[in-house]
Amino acid sequence: MTSGGGRRALVALLAIAAVAVSGCDSKSGSGSGPVQDTGAGSVAGLPVTHFESGLKSGAPTPSLDVRNADGGEDDKLATAAIDDVQTYWGEMLPPDFGVQFEPVKSLLSYDANTDTEETGCGSVKKLVNAFYCPTDDSVAWDRGVLLPMLRKRFGPMSVVVVLAHEFGHAVQYRLGDKAGITKSTPTVVKEQQADCFAGGYFRWVAEDKSKYYQVSTSEGLNQVMASMFLIRDQAGTSAADRGAHGTAFDRTFAFQAGFEKGPKECAAMNTDNVKARLTERPFDKGDKGKGDAKFNDQAVELLKKSLDEAFKGAGVAAPEINDGGSCTTTAPASYCPDDNSVSIDLAKLAELAQPIDREAEMKGEDPGGMGDFAAFAEVASRYALGIQKGVGASIDNPNAGLRTSCLVGAWAAFTNRPGDLRLSAGDLDEAIADLLQPESLVSADVNGKRPDSGFDRVESLRRGYLEGSSVCSKQYG
Ligand SMILES: [Zn+2]
Incomplete structure (x- = not known):
């Protein structure tokens, strides 16, 4: 991500209010067409399977x-x-x-x-x-x-x-x-x-x-898609x-x-x-950090502002984000329902936010960090749980996980414009790479449980990004 420059975006993510209106976990449908496959129990219509691929x-x-x-x-x-x-x-x-x-x-x-x-x-x-x-x-x-x-x-x-x-x-x-x-x-x-x-x-x-x-439609396909990340084009x-x-x-x-x-x-x-749908683009002029912002106190402040702005349409209390904080359920970033706050371990997240060492990665070695957006997305996901709780949606099941990554995608699209915190080239790839990790928080529920299928995780983030937040409650209600 990049920070600084540009006008503040004033457009709220109004569609998030759809979560507020539906806010239910029953799949009995709301009269708006056939009940959708929520994705949590299948992978594009195939059963979720686990075996060695x-x-x-x-x-x-x-x-x-x-x-x-x-x-x-x-x-x-x-x-x-x-x-x-x-x-x-x-x-x-x-x-x-x-x-x-x-x-x-x-x-x-x-x-x-x-x-x-x-x-x-x-x-x-x-x-x-x-x-x-x-x-x-x-x-x-x-x-x-x-x-x-x-x-x-x-x-x-x-x-x-x-x-x-x-x-x-x-x-x-x-x-x-x-x-x-x-x-x-x-x-x-x-x-x-x-x-x-x-x-x-x-x-x-x-x-x-x-x-x-x-x-297998879980770990097997996850690995296949993660390998496509490795042979991606260079960011920018x-x-x-x-x-x-x-x-x-x-x-x-x-x-x-x-x-x-x-x-x-x-x-x-x-x-x-x-x-019409490609996300690939060069770095913006003036993007001196080549898209990698440092993950520090100031970055967290900007992130909080950006999330507050994006989700204000939901009309619920915005979670605070605290270094340290009151719970560690899913450290290094946890949503604490008791006081509607997000607890983070800033130092751990700063490590995760280190740029990906492309040379090491291509040699099959540890690439260091996952890039700044991976850390931003993990915190954004915990914040999104607070918004969901605020509107009365569930936060502790696989659908909540997918709804969360969907909302992270919608938020990423919201930042894709001039503002204090702005999506930059390579960010979405960092989110995808993070999502496909076994321990990723981006599509995890409040307890850290996530759908086995990376296929579904990636799809939910993408849908939120491309279609906006209203699809999140419809698809993963
Ligand atoms: Zn080719």
Whole structure:
């Protein structure tokens, strides 16, 4: 976030009053259409499952030719992923698009440290990447640096999502006009489609249709989405840049859209509808801290002011925020219902607010902090519980958790304008990264309980951000 400069925003988050009016936990409906799936008990209509994600124990050995493969663990995962994704598209393309599926012409495995193999797109020397090359219709992956780094940090399914994404580009070329891709289509639109196609494939895996892989809809999908955060664009990249892949916020949106709605939805993504919702943007002029504010007393004061302003439409007493304070239920930030206050451990939150060390992160090492917005969002979530309590909503169940992250998203959108405390490039990604952590508070209820599904946590924050606070009580009532 950045602070200082600009006029104070005067617009209140009036829609928050919707919480005040509904304020109920019964799902009997308020007459405004069908009762929505609250998300707490399912993941896009699939049950919440817990088991180890990865290759199935009885998975076959794929019989695909891979040039330069060494047969190690990452080659095994990548080759099985390609074979699996090809089976998926073999099933999907004819009924959905009237197109017969053709496998890619060649596959290449290489070690970015040492290898100098050529593809139709040039040499792979020092290329820490995985890619689809349209010139020779090939898919290549770096088994030396990229895949082991992902696998060690996020588990085997992170390798699978990378290959499913790259294969998504091969599908784009096969669909041609049917995916609306032309020479002038911006990179970020192609990337959104590829992420979406990967999401479609992951649903098929989650529905247990794959002979190779299994993924749980809780920890498994959480890890997959967290790995998309790692390969996000650098904060401050413009969505118009050549090579922009989109932020983690945008990428998880596309992945979830594919998971929920399937490949036809992905093929319908185009420049107009993608650009309208992309959050990626360059740093504002004068954003000297490159978006990272120090988390100190002054920052907490600004945060309190910003939250008071955003939630004043609810018409309830605003919680105080105190360093130390009267309870430690969910330290380092806790909502204390007895005196309607938020207790924080400023020093601990300041550690969390340290900028992410991108170099360490890319080496698979501890990235230090999670960025300032992660700390702001954790405190904002506790504050939002106070507002919910004020309007008579529940604060101690999974729906309360999702409503909380939804309200944090609505607040983030509120700060997305000139004001004392302002959302800056990279902030939303920090919120997503935080949300996908097992111990995140952003979608936790008053006791620190959170829905197992990171999928739901991310979706609730996004909906609040994109649609405003009224959706929070409607969707997670
Ligand atoms: Zn791509």
